[in-house]
Amino acid sequence: MSFEIEKVAELARIRLTPDEKNKLQSDLGAILGYVEKLKSVDTSQVSETSHVMDLTNVFREDKVLPSDVSAAVLRAAPDRDGKFFRVPKTVER
């Protein structure tokens, strides 16, 4: 099983050192080799399990309720400006 570790790391937004790349390339190769065994199972007549319960579409009433957590939530942020989370500039002029 070949896969491009750099591409996957970019999708996952994780930077890797060259050592990590090598180690993960071989670890993930071994794991993907192990899971190959699933390909031998005939699932042509089988539907997927995404969830083990019989519940579907659990809705709550669409009702406005008081919530006063924003200050506490913002306090936990690494960087903030007033009532906003602050991040590096995302749009170049």
Add this chain to the structure above:
Amino acid sequence: MKPYELTLRESRDFAAAEGFDALRSSLLERIETLNPKLNALVRFKREDWTGSPRLASPAGGELAGVPIAIKDNICVKGLETACASKILKGHVPPYDAAVIEKLKGAGAVVFGQCNMDEFAFGSSCETSAFGPVRNPWDLERVPGGSSGGSAAAVAAGLVPAALGSDTGGSIRQPAAFCGVVGLKPTYGRVSRYGLIAFGSSFDQIGPITKNVEDAALLMKFLAGHDARDSTSAPEEVPDYTKSLRRDVKGLRIGLPEEYFGAGLDPEVEKSVREAADVYRRLGAEIKTIKLPHTPYAVAVYYIVAVAEASSNLGRFDGVRFGSRIAADSLKEMYEKTREEGFGAEAKRRILLGTFVLSAGYYDAYYRQGQKVRTLIRQDFQKAWESVDVLLSPTAPTPAFKIGEKLSDPLAMYLSDIMTIPANLAGVPALSLPCGFTRSGLPLGLQLMGRPFDEETLIRAAYTLEQEIGITGRKPPL
């Protein structure tokens, strides 16, 4: 008998009769002596527990004065909760998890937070940012994982009971390795509101205790519907303590033959088969049955659970909580924060999950994994036609040595081979101490039951526990 040796129920009775202080000082002394060796509790400072409002006087209620330690992935209002990860260092949740509300409401005291594998990714507690936890029965061995801190703390008498979480065996395998009781409830039985998510279609919170009675007592409070967790089940909650009866007459117990194959340690096998003999002698009917898709369980799990994990851990990006590494662009900030904040196993699982969900591979891996998961569920549904409970080992071996499997992720993953199927099928499962190796390491057996039939598991476990009576043995600390 010293107060720290008491079970949860006994601690409650002791606190009611003698006051909470005597219990607290005994536990504090025990923790100060042993926790530096075991590393089971994290951020534990004596001053936090003496004279602070946290402990001033526990509220009344059925669990009044009962100290309970909480795994570091369950949010406790006002206390740092970090999943043993650098990326969440300093994170203080502004709310209590549903289970914490319930325990506090019953009068219990949150007494310490438990070390764990980072984000519950692991079977040995070696991936923690706080360093490894050691097994109280042999300090050179792992306590199991990922709720290894919870299991070690209970086994060593640092606390009478603890909460863990179980995605692929993380309550049961450490319970087996440390000689305590661990119960993973049915998927949906306990609200996950406030549990930091790993695999959302698998995760359950459950008790780790010194005996079956305590597990039943805690389940009474943990279980129940919660509108804030949309996967929470509406089923009625029975009084689990009513199941504490010695009665297995006519109970049909299945031994799944796939769980007794190659790779099973002979001492583990012997103790589980002896337990089956005890059940037979007490009037249960023992049958060998087949769960034919068992050999695929680990492969399914390491596709579907890591896919869910990679998605759930997307939220740790340096924006809303935890740590951030500053950078000039947003993308670079994400990448550096995640590089710096996640440990090796977290990176491995996030990358694997990202890969199996990525365009071009989704059908071959993720979709196929979910289909084989259906076949594994069907194995269980078929089994319930002929048996009431399944009996197996909890883990194929006793506790392994620290470092033994750390460099070989696949070997580590395979140590969960007997616990993963219950999570794939969503059924309840319990690990019960059932003996010791000749070298003195604890062994555990696993009972799995029908969805929402924790009562039968508790009754079967209680019966065996009372019959073989080994829960009194203490680790040589």
